[in-house]
Amino acid sequence: MQRVTTSIARALPSSIQTASSKPHRAAAALRVFRQTTPSCARSFATTPATMSATPISANAVLDLLKNRRTYYPLSKDLPITPARIEEIVKEALQHVPSSFNSQSNRVVVLFGAEHEKLWDFTTETLKAIVPAEAWASTGGKMAMFKAAAGTVLFFEDQAVVEGMQAKFALYADRFPVWAGHSDAMLQHTVWTALEAEGLGANLQHYNPLVDAKIVEEWKVPATWKLAAQLVFGGKTGEAGEKAFNPVEEKFKSFGA
Numbered sequence: 466m467q468r469v470t471t472s473i474a475r476a477l478p479s480s481i482q483t484a485s486s487k488p489h490r491a492a493a494a495l496r497v498f499r500q501t502t503p504s505c506a507r508s509f510a511t512t513p514a515t516m517s518a519t520p521i522s523a524n525a526v527l528d529l530l531k532n533r534r535t536y537y538p539l540s541k542d543l544p545i546t547p548a549r550i551e552e553i554v555k556e557a558l559q560h561v562p563s564s565f566n567s568q569s570n571r572v573v574v575l576f577g578a579e580h581e582k583l584w585d586f587t588t589e590t591l592k593a594i595v596p597a598e599a600w601a602s603t604g605g606k607m608a609m610f611k612a613a614a615g616t617v618l619f620f621e622d623q624a625v626v627e628g629m630q631a632k633f634a635l636y637a638d639r640f641p642v643w644a645g646h647s648d649a650m651l652q653h654t655v656w657t658a659l660e661a662e663g664l665g666a667n668l669q670h671y672n673p674l675v676d677a678k679i680v681e682e683w684k685v686p687a688t689w690k691l692a693a694q695l696v697f698g699g700k701t702g703e704a705g706e707k708a709f710n711p712v713e714e715k716f717k718s719f720g721a
């Protein structure tokens with residue numbers, strides 16, 4: 466079996482493990498496995514490395530991308546278990562690329578009462594600085610986020626970034642940017658993956674207002690710099706209309 470990780474090998478039926486020595490047979494067996502096994506019983510991203518050589522259509526990826534939208538408001542009714550959400554986030558965290566494989570991404574997932582605590586902190590912080598006449602709108606948004614089921618907090622570990630800067634001085638000014646790129650890839654992956662399993666989500670940015678509270682409450686290392694908050698929960702309606710500027714304005718190709 467080529468480069469099939471032990472966790473994948475454990476997750477797959479033995480017929481598939483054997484078949485994976487022949488990529489096309491492995492692909493067919495894995496398709497059957499996927500069709501006949503509920504997603505909650507499978508491991509996320511357990512596709513063997515051998516699968517990269519098989520003709521899986523890019524349309525499958527594009528369909529997932531198109532399925533990801535911004536949803537608000539959200540409910541506390543989750544279509545999958547918290548354990549499955551943890552698994553999805555952990556797999557994304559492990560497999561999303563980073564510059565020089567520096568692995569600067571860090572994540573905290575808050576469920577239930579812990580999630581509500583985050584939005585209570587954010588509400589308190591904003592209440593102290595938002596003008597009274599603007600509070601109705603801000604307070605309404607805070608109540609909306611709190612009513613969701615959970616929040617994924619995305620961080621970039623500055624200890625890793627600084628370590629890379631010290632090690633590769635030539636690229637010192639690039640590492641914070643690349644850490645941001647890797648984090649953005651992770652945010653998008655988690656957002657897309659959660660929506661693939663039927664959840665709704667929206668991306669928020671109340672950092673750095675809430676950073677100190679988060680460090681204090683959840684004992685997050687001080688080197689973890691908060692970048693974004695992905696609020697998730699059950700869908701309560703459809704995503705809003707989305708306008709697209711012409712792709713011709715955004716795309717060029719040469720030599721095809």
Ligand SMILES: Cc1cc2nc3c(=O)[nH]c(=O)nc-3n(C[C@H](O)[C@H](O)[C@H](O)COP(=O)(O)O)c2cc1C
Binds near residue numbers: 536667668669670704
């Ligand atoms: C980098 C980035 C920052 C965003 N920040 C916020 C935000 O702070 N609050 C918010 O409600 N949505 C935020 N969004 C969501 C965008 O408004 C949304 O993705 C965009 O309008 C396209 O809609 P869609 O997500 O349904 O495709 C952000 C999205 C990105 C990619």
